[in-house]
Amino acid sequence: MLSVHSVNKSYLIGGKWSKIRQQVLKDIRFQCAEGECLGIVGESGSGKSTLGRLLLGMERPDQGSILFDGKSVSDRKTRTGSMSVVFQDYKSSMNPFYSIEQVIREPLRRQKLTAREQDRKIDDLLSVVGLDRTFRKRYPHELSGGQAQRVCIARAISTEPRCLLLDEAISSLDATVQIQILHLLQHLKQTLRISYLFITHDIQAAAYLCDSMLFLHQGQVVEKIRTHQLKDVQSVYAQKLIHAMGTG
Numbered sequence: 428m429l430s431v432h433s434v435n436k437s438y439l440i441g442g443k444w445s446k447i448r449q450q451v452l453k454d455i456r457f458q459c460a461e462g463e464c465l466g467i468v469g470e471s472g473s474g475k476s477t478l479g480r481l482l483l484g485m486e487r488p489d490q491g492s493i494l495f496d497g498k499s500v501s502d503r504k505t506r507t508g509s510m511s512v513v514f515q516d517y518k519s520s521m522n523p524f525y526s527i528e529q530v531i532r533e534p535l536r537r538q539k540l541t542a543r544e545q546d547r548k549i550d551d552l553l554s555v556v557g558l559d560r561t562f563r564k565r566y567p568h569e570l571s572g573g574q575a576q577r578v579c580i581a582r583a584i585s586t587e588p589r590c591l592l593l594d595e596a597i598s599s600l601d602a603t604v605q606i607q608i609l610h611l612l613q614h615l616k617q618t619l620r621i622s623y624l625f626i627t628h629d630i631q632a633a634a635y636l637c638d639s640m641l642f643l644h645q646g647q648v649v650e651k652i653r654t655h656q657l658k659d660v661q662s663v664y665a666q667k668l669i670h671a672m673g674t675g
């Protein structure tokens with residue numbers, strides 16, 4: 428479904444007139460199959476979010492290509508309705524002047540639904556993410572972090588995407604709420620059969636949710652492994668991360 432071919436990305440550093448480039452991603456290659464949940468794991472600065480932006484077609488690679496069903500993700504038509512995203516910062520990813528109902532309705536406008544069908548779908552989506560219909564009239568500032576992230580998830584799945592990219596989607600939440608959201612994502616994965624690209628520095632969360640994991644170190648994929656084989660990682664970096672997080 429998603430295939431990444433020899434992707435390189437660099438940024439200019441040292442201001443507008445500088446000619447010095449920092450290589451942020453180097454020769455990234457991997458595939459994510461239909462229905463697979465792939466964790467993209469690495470420490471801060473390893474290039475995870477940059478890779479996320481490239482996968483979403485928000486930025487283009489310097490070299491290489493990213494294909495969804497054989498078509499470039501740089502083309503908006505490839506992504507629309509097929510790929511969705513949930514970011515870490517749930518508050519700023521919602522318009523503060525929109526009610527929750529408006530937040531979820533926004534992507535639904537692109538579907539050929541009557542107002543009544545949209546209303547029904549908003550109720551269904553709220554229910555799927557564990558919120559009742561009284562949330563419709565609330566505003567983002569009236570929600571807890573966990574509730575706000577549930578709304579962002581409802582909005583992300585409203586277009587029935589085949590692939591959902593979660594960029595540190597639980598990182599800003601309290602530990603207990605993180606677990607609740609992980610359970611919700613696990614449940615959605617089983618019921619909706621969506622592929623996840625789960626970007627995180629939290630190896631334990633990735634181990635809980637993901638079928639396989641890709642370790643990113645200094646912009647390079649150092650290892651890709653099935654989660655049930657995590658104890659057999661070969662690269663020193665992956666071993667270090669697992670050890671540091673107390674899962675080894």
Ligand SMILES: Nc1ncnc2c1ncn2[C@@H]1O[C@H](COP(=O)(O)OP(=O)(O)OP(=O)(O)O)[C@@H](O)[C@H]1O
Nearest residue numbers: 438439451469470471472473474475476477478628
């Ligand atoms: N638009 C940009 N311009 C210049 N440098 C950038 C840009 N975006 C990212 N970088 C650099 O690329 C490197 C990787 O950043 P990135 O945010 O992708 O890492 P990360 O693994 O997601 O880190 P974190 O978990 O802390 O968000 C960093 O050194 C960062 O400074």
